[in-house]
Amino acid sequence: MPTLDDVAALESRFGRADAASVLAAALARFKGEVAVVSSFGAESAVLLHLVAEIDPATPVLFVDTGRHFPETLAYRDALTSRLGLKDVRSVAPAAEEVAQRDPEGTRAVWDPDGCCAFRKVAPLERALSPFAAWITGRKRYQAETRTVLPTFELDDGRIKVNPLATWRPEHLAAYAGEHRLPQHPLVARGYPSIGCAPCTRPASHDAPRAGRWAGFDKTECGIHGRTVLPATSDT
Secondary structure, eight states, X not given: OOOHHHHHHHHHHHTTSOHHHHHHHHHHHTTTSEEEEXXXXXXXXXXXXXXXXXXXXXXEEEEOOSOBOHHHHHHHHHHHHHHTOXXXXXXXXXXXXXXXXXXXXXXXXXXXXXXXIIIIIHHHHHHHTTOSEEEOOOOGGGOGGGTTOOSEEEETTEEEEOTTTTOOHHHHHHHHHHTTOOOOTTGGGTOSSOOBGGGBOOOOTTSGGGGBSTTSSOOOOSTTOOEEOOTTOOO
């Protein structure tokens, strides 16, 4: 099982490397034991393109909550085909869980934390069980909860890799333009950050996550809530 020493060593060696080098190191170090977790949201194409350039057979986990916009599901399929991704896995809560915990499909309105817990957090945890590491597309600029995001973390016994941590919107736009990556269709309609349909509203690009869980004191779904950093980390 990975340790804080492993995280510290990776951060020391690759923490300031470019995203492609970070990904290449992670995919080599954890070969067969690493997955990408992607929402196929507004900024997902860049990370997925970087991964596909190195190894398109890398497992990609998509949490299908049953509440996504139809545009997101269509974008997932189109981007998978466009990039030649060979192992995209949709993971979801069991039908029995949905029937028991949210029979009327309204839980997001009155208990968004509980909705995320059984629709996103639990299914992803089950899907990650075979892996020692996972790769995310989180960036420091996205929210106050991410401003000191390191490149490598220890999260619930697994190493989490954030190769785009230091990227800004202009970097993402330049990369997407250079490689002619298709944009999520909802971005043009004012959605700079895209989650489940009941919990996502249009927002300013200056505060991209302001449209997520509007009206609630909630900024994260819970997937990224168990991070541990080495005591010697300078991030």
